Every structure is written in structure tokens, then in C-alpha cells.
Amino acid sequence: MEHIGYGAISYDFAHVLGGTMLLLSFALLSQRRITSTIDTYAMQAVALAVAACWQGWVQNEPSLYLTGAIAFGAKAVVIPLMLKRSVKKLNLHDAREQALSIFTAMALGVALVALSIMVVLPTTVEAGALTREDLALALSVVLLGLLMMITRRTAFTQVIGFMSLENGLILAAVGVAGMPLVVELSVAVLVLVGFVVFGVFLRRMRVHFHSLDTAHLDRVGSAQR
Amino acid sequence: MSATLLQGLVLVMAIQLFAAPLLAARAPRLGFMASFLCCATGAIIQLIYLFSGAPTAELVVPFGLAGQGTVLSIDGLSGLFLLLVMLAGSAASLALLDDHGHPIPTAPAVPVFIGSMMLCLLAADAFALVVGFEAMSVASFILVITQHRDVQVQAAGRLYIGMAVWSGLCLIAAVALLAPHGASFAAMRASPPSAVVGWVVLGLALLGPGSKAGLVPLHIWLPPAHAAAPAPVSALMSGAMTKVALYVLIRLVFDLAGPAQALWWGLPLIALGIASALLGALRANMEGDIKTVLACSTIENVGLVAIGLGIALAARGADLAALSSLAAGAALLHTMAHGGFKTLLFLASGAIQYGAGSRSFNALGGLIKRMPITAGVMLLAGASLAGLPPTPGFASEWMLFQSVLGAVRLGGLALQVISVVLAATLALATALAAAAAVRLIGVALLGRPRSQGAAEAHEAGPPLRWAMLLSALGVVLVGLFPGVMLWFAGPAMAVIVHGNMQDRIGYLGFATAADGPGYAPIFVLVLMALAVVAIWMVLQARAVPGHRAGPLWDCGFGAPPSWQPYGDPLAQYSATSFAQPLRRVLGTTLLGAREVVDMPRPGEIRPASISVRMADPADSWLLAPLARTREFFSRLTDRLHFITVRQALTLMVLVLVGLLLFIAAVEQL
């Protein structure tokens, strides 16, 4: 593998795509309305798909194109549409959405990104610049996804946090050159995400809870048991 | 020869552990008969073994931890304790045959209980010792909760099994500390522990097996457990189980924790012994039912044995061979004596519980007229409990006091002051025991019956009678020939303190040293007999024979009410009133005894009442605070479990971030 440093087109483009996914993760953190959250997630999925195809081209690994296509098809198109339809049908409103104020969420996000960079870069000192960069960005997207799940009250937005975390995973898997089974893994991850969305649908339809606030659910199982 | 004896014992144990329980599950009486025969043969084998000078023998058994075999062995020390367990086991099994038609549902646990005690004594490697100890706890737990419908029995069961788990864990830790290079006792003896490890092992031995024996501060489980269990089982627990726990304590501290211990090792044992003797004897005077009184007196007697062991250990540390063997002899003689008369007392309490229908003092009285054999046997055992001269209790207490006298020679003013305090405590404990014995016999057996059941009490069935008479014979023999029992304990003393008293023992009695004071029970008995004969002759010559019956001087009490034809119990001293002076003198400080008088206001027709509240100091100062702290931590941990999904994920992130920081820190270095 020839040395890919600054200035090589393949590194620059991957770096840009990774950066956009990170930015979109930050955007997700700061969204107030559910529909805009879904759109941001879709854009992040598109960025992921492009990054996967780009990695496919760089590592001339045909299976990565397939991963990119799946990512685009399912995560950028199908899932956002299903989410939008259910939002319209159940006229979800955005009351009391944020558990933490936007500012503290962003501050925590920055801290997490700093942590992941501080952790990944020294540990991957021998690996190539591309993989180091890619891993750091992927770890940041994963941690931001986790942060999103923690800072949101409603189950719906937690699911979106979970899905952005999955995007970070696929980004990491794609970034590593020559990793086998990437396609199978991305399919499995897709199944996992699908079940999450399906789970959210199922629960709301059957059990008609008034609000999606998971705190309401938790009172059901509190200390007296 | 000893190898064949050991194989015989292992066979007896195997039958007790596996065959007898199945038989007892089918037909309880057959099971108890089998257990009795096993114990009897075991006792005979033991006597032959001790007569032949108790040479050590070893045997490897295929079962064990992770595929390796376990080593079983017998030496002087385990031989002596096995003799006691076998005798107590045969008495209890015989007594259990007297089940009046409906045997106890947990019958199979009795042979398992005796078998596991044998395993504990025969064990020669860490795993067998620990398994025997824990199996003994489980089997006795099953027996304690025989009448599990009664809420008090359930509470006693919970406390009992909790403390049993604690003492088991302590024993596992102590034995693990001693066995870094090999689990068998031989390997442990080969590599004695360092000083610090030694002290930790001593601490664990006192808190684990020590609590199982009934030493303060972890003795609280003993009275409720003995009161809950059926009487023959309480006899086994008090007579044999506490002694097996003492055996484990002795084996750990004297034998396995290395030969040369410092003089100071004996002090914790002496301190706990003093506390147990005082607390046990005082509580024995305050409790309201027979079996709890006997259980508290077990705590006292275990305390006396601990004092003897403590002095022996200190003397061994200071190389005073004569004193250490005297003190060890006192401890072993008292263990055997107590094993004998306490078993007898519990069997008698079982007879009373069935014969008179209750074991609470407020419902007994005047049983000596209706149950002559039980009363006679109880008089003999009560005398021994009180430590009156011709009985075994007196012989061991005499030896114990002589070793306390000898303890002055351990040197150092502090030690001498301790030995004076020890002397005072010993005397106080013996006097309290005497008061408890008089109270037990006086209230339960003598005076007028306090309930219909006591008025129509009937004697125990033949098997229980035979069990009591055989045990009584044992107690009398040990009382009259303590020298012979000390001779049996010779090999055990050799194991413990590397010296024995064989040169200072005669058949009639024994002495503390070649020219020291001696005690010969036979001589005392002869003196008493001569005096009785002399008085009898004078009475025959001068006095008018026979006597006339007449009403007792009741100082103006009215006739008893119609529903109490046997006489108004209130016109007679009850157990609480007998203990009232002692409660006021010693009880208020030690047991926090408070008397609450409830006087009705003028015009009210309800009777005035006096109620007494007492709490065992170990309960109020140790168990209650521990329960509160555990409750605090439980509520604390509950807050960590019932959290929302969001908080759970926050925890996960915190762990992840923490570990990442840890990695980052490692990277910088």
C-alpha cells in the first residue's frame, strides 16, 4: 500500500467524508424537531454510503460498493421514509424533548471527540494515516451517537441516536483495509436497526401509551418489585 | 492394627452418611436403630483405639475436590473427640427411638449429622475438613427446622444457617491460608505460616469455628437453635457439635498453625473464654425455658474450655511444659465432662417436654414425683453442671483453677493481674452455674405442679429411659475416675502441647504436680458415705421412725381456684422470681435488664403486671448495628438497579469513558 499522506486525493476525500459525518452527528445533537432530526440522520447515511463506495474504490474491494449501496438504500431512503410516515400518522409533538440543554450536550460532545482522538491517535501510531484518521472519526461518531441516546427522553429520538451510532460502526468497518465479512456485518447491523424501528412501531401501536416518554415506562418497573 | 480400626471407622461413617439416611427415609425407627448400632460400634472401636495408645493412621478415599482423592486419618486428638461424638450419637439415636408413634419428618438428617461430624474429625486434608464442617451445619439446620410451622423456629433457622455460612467461610479462608503448598495436613505442618498469617488464622479460627462452638461474640444463634430443635438433636448439637467445632479450633490453632507461637496467642482465647463464661452463666439464670437455659450454660462451659485452651497455648509459648499439659488436660476433661452431662440434661428436657407437655418453667413443677428416673438423672447432671465435688464438672473446674493458679508463672505483672481476674471470673461463673442448676431443678422438678400437664406428667418411654441411664452411668464413671479419662486424653495432649500428664495420674485421682495438691473423688465419696452411715446409726438409735403428712404452711393464702386443682402457681416461687435478685445485682449492667411495672389506675379492674425486658449485649451491640448497615447498603444498591434505560446507558458510557481514560493514561506512560 503506497503511503497515503496529505495531498493524496484518496486521503483528502475520505477525510472530508469522515468530517461531514462527524459534523452531522453534532447537528443531530442540536436538533429540536423530530422531522429535522430524521433528515439529518438521512444525510449522515448518505455520507456513509459515499464513504463506503470511496473506500471500495481506494481499496479496489468490490464488496464495499455493495455495503455502500445497502447503506444508501436502507438507511438513507427506506428507514427515514418509514419514520416520517409514522411521525405524521401519530402527530408526535416535541414536548419536553431534551433531557440536557443544547449547550451542555454540545460541550460533552466536544469532550468526547477530544477523548476519542486522544485515545486513538497514540494507540494507532504504526497504522497508516488514513486508517488512524478513519478510526478516530468513527469512534467520535459512535460516542456522539451514545451521547445522543443519553440526552434524549423520548424513545423515538433515542432510536435515531442508536442508528447514528451504527453509522459510526459501519464507517469504522469500512475504513479498515481488507476486513472480511464487511457486507455480512453491515447486513446484520441493518437487521438490528430494523428490529429497533420495528420494535418502536410495534410497541406504540399495540400498547397505546399516551407519550413516548420512556420515563413513563420506567415508573412501571420501579423499586417496589 | 490402627489402620484396620480406621477402616472400620470410615465404614461406620459411610453407613451413617449414605445407608442410614435412606433407611431412615423409609422407616425412621429402623434408621435410628441403624444409627445407634453404628455409633455403638464406633464407640467400641474408639475405646480399643485409645486403649492401644492411639497411634496415628492414614487412609486415602477416592472422592474429593476436582478428581484428587482426600486423606482421612485418626490420631490421639481426633480419637478422643470421636469417642465423645460416638457416645453422644448413640445416646441421641436411642432417645430418638422414643418418638411416641409419630417420628420427626426430618429423620434422615440425623445419621447424616453424625456422619458429617465423623468426617470432620477424621479429615486429614483441607477439603474433607471443610466439607465435614459445612455438611454438619446443613444437616443440623434441617433438624433445627423440624417443627417449621412455628414462626420462632423459622427465625431461629434463619439466624442459624446465616451464622453457619459465616463460620464455614471463615474456616475455608483459614484453611486456605494455611495450605499454600498442599491441601493435606502433613503439607500444612511441613510449612508453618509466618507470624502475620498465623495471627490472621487465629482470628479466623476464633470467629469461624469459635462462633460455631458458641464463643462470644458470635454465640447469639445457639440458644434459639437449641430451643427450636427436637431434644435429642439439641443434645447432639450441644454435646457433640460444639465439641467438634472446638476440635477444629484446636486443630487449626495448636497443630496446623505451626509449633512455636508467641505467648500472646493464648490471650484472645482467654479473653473470649472469660466473656463467654460470664455471659453464658448469667443468661442461664435469666431464661424462661429449659432448653434455652441449657443452651446458655453450653456457652458458659465452652467459655471454660476456651480459658483452659488459652492458658495451655500461652504456657506452650512460654515453654512451661507441666502447666501447658495441666491446662490442656483441664480443657479436654471439661469437654468430655460437659459432652456427657449436657447430653444427659437435653435428653431429660426432651422427656419433660413430652411427659409434662411443655418446656417453659411457668408450666412445670413437681415433676420429681411423677417422673422419678428423669428427675434422678437430672439431679445428677445438675450437680455436675453446678460443679459440686464428686461429679465430673467439679473435677475439671478444680483442674482449671489449678492451671489458673499456675498461670502466674507465665511472668510479667500484666499477666499476673490477668490471672487474678481469671480466678475471680472462674469462681463467678461456677457460682452462677450453681445458681442456674438449682433454679433449673428447683423450679422444674420440685415444688407443686404449675399446670395440668405437669400434674399428670408421665415418665419417658423405655428407649429414652435407657439412653438417659446409660449417659448417667458415663457421667458417674467420669466423675469418679477422672484419672482414667485424663489417661485417655494423654495422646491428645501429646498432639496439642507435646507433653502429657501420665506421670501425675493415679487410678483414684490426679495431682497438679509431683508434690502438688491432688483431688481424689473416691476419697470424698467415702467420707460422705461414712458420715451418712454414722448419722443413720444415731437416728436408728435415738430417733422415732416414720413421719406424718400435714398441710404446708401457706401463710394465709386462700384455697386454689377451681380451674387450678393442682394449686395456685402464684403462691409459689416461679423461675423469674427466683432470678430476680440476681437480675437486680448483675443483670441490669450486663444484660440491660429492665423491669416494667404496669399499675392499673384507680378504678380500673385489670390486674397489675410486671414484665422484664432483657437483651443479650452481643445482640444489641453487634447484630443489630450490622443488620442496620446491611439494610443501608441494600437500599443503596436498589437505587443502582431500578434506573431508567437512559441512566443505564449513562452508566455504560461512564464505564467506557473511564476505561478509555485508563488506556490513554497507560499510553502516556
Added chain:
Amino acid sequence: MMSDFLSPVALVPALPLAGAVLAALVRDSRFGAYVTIAAAAGGFAAACLLPSEIGSTLFLLVDPVSAHLAMLTAFVGLTTAIYSRRYIARELETERLDETRVQRYHTVLLCFLGFMLLALLSNNLGIAWVALEAATISAVLGVGLPRTAESIEASWKFFLICGVGIALALFGTVVLYLAAMPALGPGYGAMTWTELAQAAPQIRPTLLNLAFVFLLVGYGTKAGLVPLHSWMPDAHAEGPTPISAVLAGSVLNVALLLIMRLRGVMAANGQSIDPGPPLMALGLFSVLLGAFSLWGRRDAKRFFAFSSIEQSGLAAFAIGLGGVGGTFAALLHITVHTLAKSAVYQAVGRAAQRKGGQKFADITGLIASDPALGLTLAAAIVAVAGLPPFGLFASEVLVLSETLRHAPLMAPFLILGLLVGGWILLSRLVSLCLGAPTEAVGPAVNWVALLPTWAHLAIIAVLGFAMPSAVANWLVAAARAIPGAAL
């Protein structure tokens, strides 16, 4: 590649999965039960051949420890399947489950069993991850079956927390691959345990540490190590009892096996950090927290879930101790605990059905009303509490003596945890089995129905005290099979 899927080893996961597919098609619940039993029996039979199949191919790895755990999981699956036939029949009578949901129950149970076995036997980290994820999804569906508000909430919590855990584990797998890639080259090599073990010294230590962190947190969540355990009590308490029985046993074993393998690789690598202390810390924290939280519980099944947390903490602590002794103790403890825990769940499930409620208040005086069931439950609780005649006592003795030999300062905490846990377990035995009985609702249970539970208890007793030397050598070989475990 293809030869992998035809070898008998592949049959072990394949049979249950095939049974799952069949069960999905079958509508009638009784026939479904028999299919489940047949599939589980097939799986167990194939698993019994494993010891003779030691060796590894690209996708499947059979070494003593994975073979041992696979046999254990398959056996638990079989006894639970037998037990669940009568349990489900009873649930149908009381209309708590209907025909369709029973059909889904059988499919889910077999899927779970099949994927567990696949995860245990897979040589490739990726396949292990996918199998574990599929097993989690099927377990979530299983827990969500009873359709009560609590079971919905339990399955949601279970799914979300384990989902995040699984995701982190995937990230760890990617990092591990990245760490091993330069030494083993791209392709399958860097993701198979056997190559990883051989090339361990050449793997980059720093990346290995990073991978360890993510895998520890990811699979630690599955193993229920505190503080990542909050899904476990709800999942065990709210799902149907057979699901809890299997869940308690196998999920814990798979997670601990993967952690053991990783620990082996890291120990062989040398420069990477010693994974012992963090594992021991998490394990000890689980033991203490599990023990103390047992005291406040009012629901029997949730109570035994917390007891699982305590015992799995003990197993993780033993693995953290390391060395042949520590790992041997861990393996023995996992084996005996799995059998004991599923035995207790079977007994408690029966008792709950018999008395019509799973609260401690509902179930009292079992020995008085149903001697057979009462004695079985009492024996199972004594087994879990770690007292003799049952084997958990032997494993606790081994763990305690190993701790005193290698980390004496941790011993007091361990003793405190075991004491508090043991005490409350046995006092719950007193309240469950003794005293005046509450009125019985369900049908009486005779000895024959309790045979699977007594099979477990018998095996535990034999493993504890009369372990045949063949089994002992097998376990020692398993303890040594983990590379680098020989401390």
C-alpha cells in the same frame, strides 16, 4: 470453506436452527413442543461428539473449553425444552399465551439455542458477533412474549442496552482486526481466534488494549457485570421461565468464554496491559452489589436474577485471577452455576404456577403443601447457595483459596459478598419452603415432572465431590487450552 458446514461440529448449531425453522411452520403447539425437544436432543447428541472433534477450521473452533461449554448449553437447552412442554401446556390452560404466541415461543427458543451454540463454537470473531446479536434479538422477542406491561418494558430495556453493548463489541472487533492485520495480513486470518493466539506477540499492544476495553464493555453487558447489568433482572423476571432458565445459563457463558479467549491473547502478547485487575474489579463489584440487592426483593424470579449477577461476578472475578487454578475454578463455577441456576428457575417456575404468583408472599410452605416440589426447590436453593452436597461449594472453595493465594487483599470483600448472598438465599428458602402453606391454584406436581431438575442437581453433586478423573483432566485441559492462561 464448504467442508466446514458438513462436518459433525456444524451439526451442533445447525440442528436447533433447523428445528426453529420447522417450529415456525408448525401451527399446533403440542407438535411444536415435540419438535423443540427433538431439535434440542439432536443438538445435545451432536455436542456430545465434540470432545472427539477437537481441532479448528476457518469458521469453527472446537477446543476443550468451547466443547465443554457447548455441551453444557446444549444439555441445559434439552432439559429446559423437556420442562417447557408441560410449562407451556399449563400457560395455554390459563390463557396467558395463545397458539400463535406459543408457536413463536418455540421458534425463538430454538433460534436462541442454535445461535448460542454457533457463537460458542465459532472461530471467527465476526460470526461469533453476528450469532450473539441474533441470539439477543430472539431472546428479546422471547422476553416480550407475555404481553404484560412489565414484559414490554423489560424487553425494550433488554434490547436497547444489549444493542448498544453489541455495537460497542463490534467496534472492538474492528479494532482487534486492525491490531492483528499487519501481522496476519488482510482477510479472515486476523479475525480467527487460532491465528490471533499464535500471532499474539506480533499484535500491536496499544490497539489490543483499545479492543479489550470495547469488548469488555460490550460482552460485559451480555454477562451482566455490574454496572452494565440493569437489563438482566427485568429480562429474567418478566419473560417466560424456560427463557429465563436458558438465558441465565448460556448468555453468561458465551460472554465469559469470549472474555477468557481475549484474556488469553492479551496474556500471550505480553506488552499489553494485564486484563486481570479490571475484570476482577468488575467481578467483585458484581458479587457485592448482587449480594446486597438480594435483601430488598419481593419477586422470586427477580431475586434469582440478582443471584445470577452475583455468581457471574464471581466467575468473572475468577477469570480475572488467571492462572490454571483460577481458570479451572472459573470453568467449574460456570458449569455448576449454570446447572444450578436453571434448576432453580425450573423449580421456581413450577412453584409460581402452582401458587399462582411469583411474589415471595404468594409462595410459602411449599414442603407442607407439595413435598415433592418443596424439597426440589429447597435442594436447588441449597445448591445455588453453595453448601455441600452440591458442587457450587467446591467451586467456591477453589475460588476462595485461589484468591487467598494470589490476591489476599480482595478476600475479605469476597467473603462478605458470599456471606450476605448465601444468608439471604437460605432465609428465602425458609420463607419459600417452610411454614404454613398458601392456598394452591395450579395442578399438583409429581416427582416425574421434576426429573430434569433433579438431573441437574445430581450432576452438580457428582461434579462437586466425586468428579471422575476423566472430567477433571478434561477441565484442566480446558483451563490450559486458553492461550497464555498459564500464569
Added chain:
Amino acid sequence: MSTLAGFFALLLHMALMLTTAPLLIGLARKAKARMVGREGPPIVQPWRDIARLLRKQPVVAESTSWLFRAAPLVSLAATMSAAALVPSFALGMLSGDASDLLVLAGLLGLGRATLALAGMDTGTSFGGIGASREMTFAVVAEPALLLVVYTLALLAGTTNLDAISSLIASGVLGLRISMAMALVAACLVAIAECGRVPVDNPATHLELTMVHEAMVLEYSGRHLALIELTAALRLLVWTSLILVIFAPFGIAPHPAEGGAWIVLLWVGGVLAWGVKVAILGLVLAAFETTRAKLRVFRVPELLGAALLLGFLAAILLFVSQGFAAELPRIGGLG
């Protein structure tokens, strides 16, 4: 030869003890009466009472058992055995080797316990009051007694009464503060054990104050005679115990040392013993007339003082003039 002499001395000793016991009681009553200006009954009156009671047939309560009738016999036998162990006029009696202070305390304890049980057997509250108080006083008195025994044993190296007495008679130990404290403690314990005035009033039948009398209230006839003799004998045993330890002047040595003059020495011993007992009787009477009876719950404090004195006696023993130097000689337990 010395064993024959020892046996003969023991016989003479027992005869002497049994005859002088009632006389001591009579002397004490006579002295107390004289001190308060009364004539008082003749000294031999107790003998007459015992003789009279012997001839009367006892009236026994229906609710009592065989133990009630056997108790006087057993308690007198125990006290007579205790008397046999306490040398009065001569050392080296046949019971010399067995005369151990602890056995003596045990025998006295046996006598006390038997009487307490007899009291409980009557089934009335009087028996209960007496027994309960008797045992409570014993609980507090026993430690004091054993501390006195402890001090003496450390001084003499053995608990054998014969050896202690001959050592003290030989004057080797000289005057020691510990001995003085031990004497006071022993006297207090003796008063408590024998039921004399500050602890218990032997002459009263008032329920609130009596301890010993309450236990034996139901006795009559020959049983009462034995009980009276036991009480008298117990007082004499305590008196001669205190004398033989703390004032062994004039006591005849071992027959082996006495040689041909032993008979003469015995006569001298008896005379000295008689005078000393009489003096102690008068001192006791004087002490009783000047003291009022203590409240029942004040008695433990009195005996607590005795315990403290015993404790001090032992502690001072260790502190005084290099006690450690004399350790080798103590108790052969080297």
C-alpha cells in the same frame, strides 16, 4: 505409725467438732444476751434442743418429695466431710493429703445447694425466697472466697490446707499486708455463708429478712435436729478454717515430727483450739450486737467489698518485695 496416729487424730477431731459445734452457738447466744442485759439460755441449750427434736416424729408437707426428707441427711454429711478436711487441733490427720481448699469450698457448696433445693421442694414462697437469696449471696461470695484461696495458694505454693497451715505456723512468711486483707475478706465471706447478722438474722422468722431460716421453715422433728446441727457445724468449720490459716498458734505438728510426745501435743492443741474458738465466739457475738441487719440488696455490696479486698490481697502479693524471686518455690509447676 503416723497413719494410725493420723486416723486416731481424725476420730478425735470429728468427735470434738460434733460436740463443740452446738456449744459454740450456745456460747454466742449467751454472750449476745448478756451484752444486751438479758440472762440468755444456758450454753448447752442447743444440745438439749437437738436431743429433744431427735425424739419427735417430723410432720412433712404433702406436696414435698423424697428429696425434702433426704436433704438434711445429705447436707449434714457434706458439712461433716468438710469438717473432716479442716484440721482443728493437730496437723497431719489421715485426711491431711485430701484437705484441699477447693474441695472444701465444693463440699460447702454441695451442702448449700441441697438445702436450697429442699427449700424449693416445699412449694411455698418462703422456700423460694430463701433459696433464691442464698444462691445470689453465694454468687457474690464465691469469687471473694476463691481469691482468698488464690492468695494463700500463691503464698504456700499449694491449695492443700495442711501444707498452708504448717507453712504459716512455721512463721516463714512473717507479717504480710495480703494476709491481713485475706483475713478480713475471709471473715466477711464466713458471715455471709453462715447466715450471721449483717447478712441474715438466724433468730428471726420475719419473711422479709430471713434467708437460711426461710429454706428450713417446713422442717420439724428429727429433720430439724439435723438441720440445726448442720448450721452449727458449718459455723464451727468456718471458725476453725479461719483459725487454722490465720492463727495456727499451739496447733500440734505432724505425728511424724511429734514423735513420742504427740499425745501431749494433741492435748495442748485441743486446749489452744478451744480457747481460740471461744474467743472468736465472743468476738462474733459482740460484732452481731453492734451491727444491724443489711437490706437484702445491700448485701452484694458488702460481699463486693470482700471481693475487692481479696483482689487487693492478690495484687499486693505480686507487688510486695520482689515476689518474683520466690516463684521457683511456688507450686512445683516449674
